Amino acid sequence: xxxxxxxxxxxxxxxxxxxxxxxxxxxxxxxxxxxxxxxxxxxxxxxxxxxxxxxxxxxxxxxxxxxxxxxxxxxxxxxxxxxxxxxxxxxxxxxxxxxxxxxxxxxxxxxxxxxxxxxxxxxxxxxxxxxxxxxxxxxxxxxxxxxxxxxxxxxxxxxxxxxxxxxxxxxxxxxxxxxxxxxxxxxxxxxxxxxxxxxxxxxxxxxxxxxxxxxxxxxxxxxxxxxxxxxxxxxxxxxxxxxxxxxxxxxxxxxxxxxxxxxxxxxxxxxxxxxxxxxxxxxxxxxxxxxxxxxxxxxxxxxxxxxxxxxxxxxxxxxxxxxxxxxxxxxxxxxxxxxxxxxxxxxxxxxxxxxxxxxxxxxxxxx
Numbered sequence: 082x083x084x085x086x087x088x089x090x091x092x093x094x095x096x097x098x099x100x101x102x103x104x105x106x107x108x109x110x111x112x113x114x115x116x117x118x119x120x121x122x123x124x125x126x127x128x129x130x131x132x133x134x135x136x137x138x139x140x141x142x143x144x145x146x147x148x149x150x151x152x153x154x155x156x157x158x159x160x161x162x163x164x165x166x167x168x169x170x171x172x173x174x175x176x177x178x179x180x181x182x183x184x185x186x187x188x189x190x191x192x193x194x195x196x197x198x199x200x201x202x203x204x205x206x207x208x209x210x211x212x213x214x215x216x217x218x219x220x221x222x223x224x225x226x227x228x229x230x231x232x233x234x235x236x237x238x239x240x241x242x243x244x245x246x247x248x249x250x251x252x253x254x255x256x257x258x259x260x261x262x263x264x265x266x267x268x269x270x271x272x273x274x275x276x277x278x279x280x281x282x283x284x285x286x287x288x289x290x291x292x293x294x295x296x297x298x299x300x301x302x303x304x305x306x307x308x309x310x311x312x313x314x315x316x317x318x319x320x321x322x323x324x325x326x327x328x329x330x331x332x333x334x335x336x337x338x339x340x341x342x343x344x345x346x347x348x349x350x351x352x353x354x355x356x357x358x359x360x361x362x363x364x365x366x367x368x369x370x371x372x373x374x375x376x377x378x379x380x381x382x383x384x385x386x387x388x389x390x391x392x393x394x395x396x397x398x399x400x401x402x403x404x405x406x407x408x409x410x411x412x413x414x415x416x417x418x419x420x421x422x423x424x425x426x427x428x429x430x431x432x433x434x435x436x437x438x439x440x441x442x443x444x445x446x447x448x
Contacts, residue, residue, distance in 0.1 A: 086174070086182060086214055088128060091116035094210065098184070102202050106166060106187035112141055112180070121165045121189060133158055137183055140171045144180045146204060147171045148195055165189045170200050172207035176214050184210060218400060249302045264301055270294050282321040282427070285352065285359075289313065291328045292350065299335055307339055308347040314354050321427040322359070323401060326394055330363040330420050333391065338367025338418055355423060362421040370412040378410060391420075398422060 091109040095117040099107045106120025110132055117128050132138060135156035140147045149155050149169045157164070166187045174182040186203045188195060246268055253261035271294045296309050331348060339346035351362040370378070379392045395408040402425060412418040 086111055086116065088116050092119070092128070095119040098186070098206055102186065102199075102206070104186045104199065104202075105189045108185040108187070109174075109182065110137060110141075110185070111182040116182070120187065122187070124162075126159075136169070137171055137185065140173050140183050141180055144173045144175065146173065146200075148200060150194055151191075167191050168195055170195060170203040172203040174207055174214070175211045176218070181214070183207075245302060246298050249298075253301070260301070264298060267294050267297050271298065283324050284319050285322050286318040288322050288324075288327045289318075292331050295328060295332060296335075296348075303340075306345050307335065308345060310347060310349045312349070312351040312353070314352060317352060317354060317359055317426075319428065320359060322361075322424060323397055326398065327361060327363070329394055330391075334363055334365040334367065334418065334420075338365035338369070340367075342367045354426075357426055359424045359426055360421070361424065362419065364417060364419040366417040369414040369416050370410075370418055371414055375410065375412055379408070398424075 086109075095107040095109050096119055098104070099119050104120075106118070106122050108118045108122075108126075109116050113131060115126055115128050115130055115132060118126060126133070132141075135158075136147055136149050136154060147170075149171065152164065152167050155166070155169060167189055168191075169185050169187045171183055171185045173180045174184055184203060184207050186199055186206075188199070246264070250261050250264045250268070253264065271291065296307075300307050300309070327350075331350065334348045339348060346365060346367050348363070348365045351360075351364075353360045379395050391408060391410075398406045398408065406422055406424055408420060408422050410418065410420050
């Protein structure tokens with residue numbers, strides 16, 4: 082179950098439960114389907130089919146344990162079959178407090194009420210499986226973050242980006258040594274950010290520093306072709322955001338929106354408070370994305386050759402905060418692209434805001 086709740090893991094888990102629990106039959110479901118059924122039962126309820134018994138639907142709806150003493154109380158709508166199951170204990174499977182499925186222990190006899198030991202076994206197994214699923218999500222999150230960091234080193238700091246930036250610095254070293262020195266400091270800062278071990282989260286202030294570093298290096302190469310505007314709520318600077326989330330979106334806007342465009346282009350970064358959430362929007366007036374490509378941008382690996390793929394950012398956001406924090410993309414060919422999402426407000430460590438900080442620095446990018 083450390084690999085998540087699916088047909089394969091559910092079947093293996095059900096087999097183990099039946100063996101160690103010495104119960105006639107075991108079933109595991111998600112919120113919609115029977116994932117596994119082991120033991121004697123009705124062939125009308127095979128794995129993969131939708132849940133039809135009302136008793137199971139009740140547990141999914143209420144999140145409460147249900148003890149079914151009689152076959153009739155299972156409230157199965159299938160009538161034209163000979164079912165050997167006479168009762169069950171149906172326990173909800175919960176992940177971070179939300180019901181994601183059920184585990185069901187069945188009996189095939191009518192010898193008195195269901196034993197208390199069977200009830201305790203069902204409750205204990207459900208709690209154990211819930212913990213295993215939560216650990217599986219943590220494992221996945223760790224893998225995604227690691228993958229994002231590795232892709233950042235392979236793609237964002239790739240030879241093309243590094244050599245182009247160094248060539249720009251060499252050019253300025255002959256004509257404007259002070260600018261060359263500043264860009265070298267910026268390049269070192271960008272490397273430090275990518276290599277920094279920060280776990281899942283950093284402050285918005287730190288992520289904006291990385292964005293501004295990347296943008297200054299790119300503006301040194303492309304001069305007036307790239308324009309940057311920012312509208313940032315300063316009260317959000319010390320709140321937490323997932324590491325390597327905003328910067329890849331800005332990089333995609335520059336590389337795939339502005340660089341292929343004839344003439345100048347603008348990338349706009351907007352971060353505002355929206356009720357109890359942080360609203361983030363990265364937009365550009367570049368070449369846009371065709372409907373054919375737009376349909377694939379969230380596929381794993383798509384775009385990974387030019388940055389941390391949108392699918393990676395999207396999956397990490399959903400894994401951390403749920404589907405309501407997924408990326409949204411709107412784009413029109415030759416008009417531009419808009420990427421936006423929302424995050425819950427997570428307060429990080431407080432730092433004193435200095436007037437020469439992130440936002441003042443960002444404003445200097447267009448001078």
